[in-house]
Amino acid sequence: MAQIRLExxxxxxxxxxxxxxxxxxxxxxxxxxxxxxxxxGKTTLLRCLAGLEIPDGGNIFISDQNVTEFSPRRRNxxxxxxxxxxxxxxxxxxxxxxxxxxxxxxKADIEKNVKRAATLLEVDKYxxxxxxxxxxxxxxxxxxxxxxxxxxAVLLMDEPLSNLDALLRMQMRAELKRLxxxxxxxxxxxxxxQVEALSMGDRxxxxxxxxxxxxxxxxxxxxxxxxxxxxxxxGSPPMNFLVGEVVQSEGGLAVEIEGQRLxxxxxxxxxxxxxxTVGLRAENIEAGEVKDGPGLxxxxxxxxxxxSHLLLTTRIGGQSLKVVTPVDYPVSPDQPLWLRxxxxxxxxxxxxxxxxxxxx
Amino acid sequence: MSILDQxxxxxxxxxxxxxxxxxxxxxxxxxxxxxVLAVTLTLWIILPLYFIxxxxxxxxxxxxxxxxxxxPNPISFDTMDFFLNSRGVYSSALNSLIVGLITLALSLLIGxxxxxxxxxxxxxxxxxxxxxxxxxRAFPIVILSIPLSVTFLNFGLYDTLIGVALVHTAxxxxxxxxxxxxxxVAVPNELEEAALTLGCHRMSAFxxxxxxxxxxxxxxxxIFAFVLSWNEVFAATILTxxxxxxxxxxxxxxxxxxxxxxxxxxxxxxxxxxLFILIIRKYLLNMWGRVVK
Ligand SMILES: Nc1ncnc2c1ncn2[C@@H]1O[C@H](COP(=O)(O)OP(=O)(O)O)[C@@H](O)[C@H]1O
Ligand SMILES: [Mg+2]
Numbered sequence: 001m002a003q004i005r006l007e008x009x010x011x012x013x014x015x016x017x018x019x020x021x022x023x024x025x026x027x028x029x030x031x032x033x034x035x036x037x038x039x040x041g042k043t044t045l046l047r048c049l050a051g052l053e054i055p056d057g058g059n060i061f062i063s064d065q066n067v068t069e070f071s072p073r074r075r076n077x078x079x080x081x082x083x084x085x086x087x088x089x090x091x092x093x094x095x096x097x098x099x100x101x102x103x104x105x106x107k108a109d110i111e112k113n114v115k116r117a118a119t120l121l122e123v124d125k126y127x128x129x130x131x132x133x134x135x136x137x138x139x140x141x142x143x144x145x146x147x148x149x150x151x152x153a154v155l156l157m158d159e160p161l162s163n164l165d166a167l168l169r170m171q172m173r174a175e176l177k178r179l180x181x182x183x184x185x186x187x188x189x190x191x192x193x194q195v196e197a198l199s200m201g202d203r204x205x206x207x208x209x210x211x212x213x214x215x216x217x218x219x220x221x222x223x224x225x226x227x228x229x230x231x232x233x234x235g236s237p238p239m240n241f242l243v244g245e246v247v248q249s250e251g252g253l254a255v256e257i258e259g260q261r262l263x264x265x266x267x268x269x270x271x272x273x274x275x276x277t278v279g280l281r282a283e284n285i286e287a288g289e290v291k292d293g294p295g296l297x298x299x300x301x302x303x304x305x306x307x308s309h310l311l312l313t314t315r316i317g318g319q320s321l322k323v324v325t326p327v328d329y330p331v332s333p334d335q336p337l338w339l340r341x342x343x344x345x346x347x348x349x350x351x352x353x354x355x356x357x358x359x360x
Numbered sequence: 361m362s363i364l365d366q367x368x369x370x371x372x373x374x375x376x377x378x379x380x381x382x383x384x385x386x387x388x389x390x391x392x393x394x395x396v397l398a399v400t401l402t403l404w405i406i407l408p409l410y411f412i413x414x415x416x417x418x419x420x421x422x423x424x425x426x427x428x429x430x431x432p433n434p435i436s437f438d439t440m441d442f443f444l445n446s447r448g449v450y451s452s453a454l455n456s457l458i459v460g461l462i463t464l465a466l467s468l469l470i471g472x473x474x475x476x477x478x479x480x481x482x483x484x485x486x487x488x489x490x491x492x493x494x495x496x497r498a499f500p501i502v503i504l505s506i507p508l509s510v511t512f513l514n515f516g517l518y519d520t521l522i523g524v525a526l527v528h529t530a531x532x533x534x535x536x537x538x539x540x541x542x543x544x545v546a547v548p549n550e551l552e553e554a555a556l557t558l559g560c561h562r563m564s565a566f567x568x569x570x571x572x573x574x575x576x577x578x579x580x581x582x583i584f585a586f587v588l589s590w591n592e593v594f595a596a597t598i599l600t601x602x603x604x605x606x607x608x609x610x611x612x613x614x615x616x617x618x619x620x621x622x623x624x625x626x627x628x629x630x631x632x633x634x635l636f637i638l639i640i641r642k643y644l645l646n647m648w649g650r651v652v653k
């Protein structure tokens with residue numbers, strides 16, 4: 001039904017390519033998150049999809065129709081803007097019903113759809129109010145209700161939760177996820193918040209400088225980042241990256257990091273004698289006092305208690321490594337620590353380009 | 361509560377006053393100076409207006425009394441009556457109204473789209489265009505008056521209301537364009553884009569979203585244009601001989617009439633402007649003080 005296909009989209013602002021040759025297919029009914037740091041071109045890409053910007057190159061297909069040059073109203077989309085963009089001179093009812101009225105629905109149909117959308121978003125008590133009489137959270141709900149009242153084939157959202165305070169954001173996140181599952185529209189959701197992306201998306205497109213760095217389902221993006229940028233952007237703390245050298249040793253292939261060897265998979269053999277970047281997540285490392293099994297000798301630099309766990313920053317040679325331990329783990333700064341990574345969860349990346357190595 | 365307020369409350373709030381005394385310092389002095397300045401400026405404007413009004417409603421004899429009484433005593437409508445019934449006053453007031461309304465309509469029809477373009481689009485020559493708008497004000501109408509009269513005679517516009525209205529529109533346009541552009545800038549572009557995604561054309565997005573939100577400001581801009589036209593005397597005098605607007609008529613006939621009549625004429629000229637300013641005050645505050653109802 002409403003599959004979205006982006007082919008080589010380019011959008012220039014002067015000489016700057018805000019979106020630089022992006023190709024992406026979003027399946028019917030899928031919840032696709034565009035994730036990336038501020039200024040990477042997420043909003044621009046979304047606006048191209050909405051028809052608020054016309055790309056300088058490439059094609060956009062919605063439901064197999066080439067809509068690249070269509071005006072927004074011909075695309076069967078609805079958009080939720082970052083600053084809500086609800087109309088201050090109209091009541092909540094008229095805001096939610098605005099799109100339906102423009103599409104010349106009958107009064108009865110408008111009323112039915114407005115009531116349904118308002119009830120779904122729990123703003124049905126405020127239908128007669130003006131936006132100025134609503135809280136930020138309620139305005140946000142009206143903005144979403146206005147979009148879904150249109151029954152769009154494609155729902156576009158630009159950081160819809162970024163203006164809410166932390167608690168409300170978490171609550172709204174879960175609620176939106178349930179709601180969007182329910183209505184089943186193909187959704188493109190822009191955010192710079194990796195937690196939002198991981199918790200809501202069917203798939204995540206991680207963007208960097210106008211390009212897509214990786215498209216995968218959230219767990220895959222988390223465990224197998226395509227490169228050091230993705231690994232460093234997703235996760236709190238971000239993935240650790242240590243630089244070492246692949247060496248042949250008596251026990252088989254190994255990687256030598258700051259003079260210490262860890263076993264490496266055999267299919268890394270072609271890299272022997274070369275530098276390699278090892279990626280490892282903080283929660284996949286076990287801390288101990290004594291040297292048992294393959295591991296790395298480190299020194300504790302910082303201990304940060306974070307309520308549910310401790311976050312340790314340790315040092316091995318000139319490189320640093322973050323580790324999480326249970327809160328009651330006895331540790332203090334400057335003490336030595338033996339870190340045993342889960343060898344199955346090490347990721348191997350090219351030391352120069354930072355991209356994940358293909359080990360098959 | 362400001363320090364000045366506290367001092368004023370001395371009588372019924374001695375406690376507050378006592379705590380305030382140590383802080384009666386530079387800041388309150390500056391505030392005091394500010395008030396003095398404000399009052400002086402206000403009197404500067406108000407006093408002449410008041411004396412014109414008072415004189416317009418005095419008897420002829422009372423005008424020459426000294427010392428002057430603060431209130432017209434007795435109040436007399438003779439002068440006003442005489443002035444209002446003198447030849448040409450009603451017809452010229454009607455002319456003024458018509459010219460004002462045409463000016464209002466034309467300057468909005470031309471000025472608002474220009475203001476919208478300045479507010480929304482970055483087009484080649486935008487900055488020079490802005491400058492150009494202002495430079496039209498740099499041409500004194502005195503210099504333009506002779507060629508303008510000749511041109512108007514050629515086009516058959518001389519001594520017509522539409523001719524005067526055209527000149528007034530030209531005079532009003534710079535401010536109409538700049539004021540409306542600042543009004544449109546204040547309507548977030550995002551709202552218009554939201555309307556576009558909700559099924560609007562550019563035009564319906566403008567009429568359904570931008571226009572209602574800009575309306576108070578546009579009304580103020582319109583009234584500005586009207587007041588400018590109502591008060592404009594130079595062009596109106598030069599470009600007409602029979603079909604005079606009120607200021608032109610008053611200027612032409614009163615300069616050689618008696619003092620009492622001049623007061624009456626002055627009063628009639630001032631009142632409409634004052635009324636307009638009172639009416640649009642709310643919108644001006646809205647526009648510049650960013651007061652939301
Ligand atoms: N209207 C515009 N004019 C000029 N540059 C723009 C415009 N919109 C965005 N940009 C630039 O394009 C880049 C991407 O912006 P944007 O898509 O808003 O990023 P994001 O939404 O990921 O934060 C930024 O460098 C930004 O400065
Ligand atoms: Mg953005």
